[in-house]
Amino acid sequence: MKQHELPAEAGPIGVFDSGYGGLTILEKIQQQLPEYDYIYLGDNARTPYGTRSFDVVYKYTLECVIKLFEMGCHLIILACNTASAKALRSIQQRDLPVLDPERRVLGVIRPTVEAIGSLTHSRHVGLLATSGTVQSQSYPLEIRKLYKDIVVTAEACPMWVPLIENNEHNSEGADYFVHKNLNELLATDPDIDTIMLGCTHYPLLIDKIRQNIPSGIQVISQGELIAASLADYLKRHPEIDLKCTKNKSTRYYTTESTEKFTTSASIFLKENIHAEHIDPE
Ligand code: DGL
Numbered sequence: 001m002k003q004h005e006l007p008a009e010a011g012p013i014g015v016f017d018s019g020y021g022g023l024t025i026l027e028k029i030q031q032q033l034p035e036y037d038y039i040y041l042g043d044n045a046r047t048p049y050g051t052r053s054f055d056v057v058y059k060y061t062l063e064c065v066i067k068l069f070e071m072g073c074h075l076i077i078l079a080c081n082t083a084s085a086k087a088l089r090s091i092q093q094r095d096l097p098v099l100d101p102e103r104r105v106l107g108v109i110r111p112t113v114e115a116i117g118s119l120t121h122s123r124h125v126g127l128l129a130t131s132g133t134v135q136s137q138s139y140p141l142e143i144r145k146l147y148k149d150i151v152v153t154a155e156a157c158p159m160w161v162p163l164i165e166n167n168e169h170n171s172e173g174a175d176y177f178v179h180k181n182l183n184e185l186l187a188t189d190p191d192i193d194t195i196m197l198g199c200t201h202y203p204l205l206i207d208k209i210r211q212n213i214p215s216g217i218q219v220i221s222q223g224e225l226i227a228a229s230l231a232d233y234l235k236r237h238p239e240i241d242l243k244c245t246k247n248k249s250t251r252y253y254t255t256e257s258t259e260k261f262t263t264s265a266s267i268f269l270k271e272n273i274h275a276e277h278i279d280p281e
Contacts, residue, residue, distance in 0.1 A: 004066055006100055010243045011072025012037035012251070013230075015079050016064050019047035019165050020261075021201035022079030023268040025108065026250075028223030029077070032231050035246040039071055042265075043280060044256035048161045049082040050130025050199070057132060061087035062095060063280045065105055067253075074243035076105045077230065081129055081198050084109045085136035104240055111229035112196060112222050113142040116150065119220060124151050124191040126217075128181065128209075129198035131156040139198060153192065155185040157199070164201045167264060169208075178205055182212045197221045204268065253278040 015026045019042050026040050041064050043049075049057050061083040068076050078084045084107030091105050116125055127139050134156040143150050159177040163169050186192060195217055197203060203221040210219060234241045252275040254261035261275040 004070060004099060006069050006103070007072045009072070010245045011074060012039045012249070013244050014038075014065075014068035014071070014073035014076035015040045016061070016068060016076060016083065017042055017078075017080040017200055018049040018060075018082065019044050019161070019201070020264055020268050021161070021164070021199060022077075023265060024200050024203045024221065025077065025079035025223050025226050027269060028227040029230055030250065032224075032227035033234070035248060037245045037247050038250040039068060039073060039253065040250065041068055041253045041278065042255070042261060044165075044254045044261060046255065046280070047165055048130065049080065049086075050132045050161055051158060052082075052132065054086045054136075057082060057086040058090055060280070062091055064255075065091060065095075066099070067278060067280060069099065069103060071253075074103050075240055076103075077226065078105060078107045079200050079226070081108055081138075081200065082132040083107075085133045085138040102243075104237075106230070106233065108200070108222055108226050109138050109142055109198075111225050112198070113139065113146060114229070115220070115225045116143060116194070116196065117147045119218065120150065120194040122191050122193040123147075123149050124153070124189055124193060126185045126189065126192040126195040127152055127154040127198045128157055128160075128185070128195060128202060129154060130161060131158050133198055139196075151189065151191075153185060153189040154198075155181050155188075157181045157202075160205060161199065161201050164204050165264070167267060169204050174205065174208060178208045179212050182209065186213065193217055195219045252276070255280050 088107040134154045
């Protein structure tokens with residue numbers, strides 16, 4: 001791997017996603033931890049990751065992680081299930097020791113899985129995620145490590161991210177695909193009492209999802225779980241907390257056009273933001 005100049009001084013917390021989905025996580029993190037500085041990086045030029053191979057997701061994610069390190073981050077949250085499933089372990093085990101063993105990259109799957117145990121009563125959980133996350137088997141494998149009695153049924157929803165990224169999540173097309181995927185999920189396991197949104201884009205479809213399932217089934221999105229887990233992590237790791245600056249600022253970067261990001265991000269955040277372009281390679 002080529003040598004990278006990484007600034008030693010403290011910096012913002014990095015939040016990464018393949019596109020806009022990670023904004024649903026960033027928003028909850030900012031609410032829980034408002035004093036910190038953040039850099040959000042969306043790899044919009046190469047989204048979606050959900051249908052890409054392990055090698056490609058790993059390569060893209062690593063490139064973005066290095067960019068965030070170069071911008072001063074010491075702690076990065078992969079606010080993307082697909083990247084957490086397909087790239088996190090390699091980055092933690094193979095790349096961090098070479099790049100800088102003192103920096104940290106955390107994913108969103110483990111904290112989500114930890115919460116599942118206390119949420120389901122029937123012990124039948126449904127997972128909605130990208131094809132990549134479903135194929136990786138990361139959720140069932142992690143759940144089995146912690147809760148042997150929980151049955152997980154996963155449904156890949158390959159159309160959902162493109163619909164959201166193209167601002168079509170309120171369209172009839174979105175109705176069709178949400179209905180179809182939820183029907184398939186509940187036909188496979190009618191005992192599901194908890195549905196996990198295992199993709200950070202999906203909270204934008206939460207109303208439609210609720211309209212398509214019986215009211216007794218709860219739908220869990222990840223934002224608050226990840227925010228609580230990060231707050232706990234920073235408390236348990238004061239040495240990392242010291243490397244995170246606290247001036248209440250957030251900067252947004254996209255690998256796509258800044259106009260497109262600014263317009264679409266405001267749909268996710270319900271506020272206007274200013275974005276800058278970055279080339280990931
Ligand atoms: N938001 C990402 C996730 O949580 C995936 C989006 C994509 O397919 O790029 O999985």
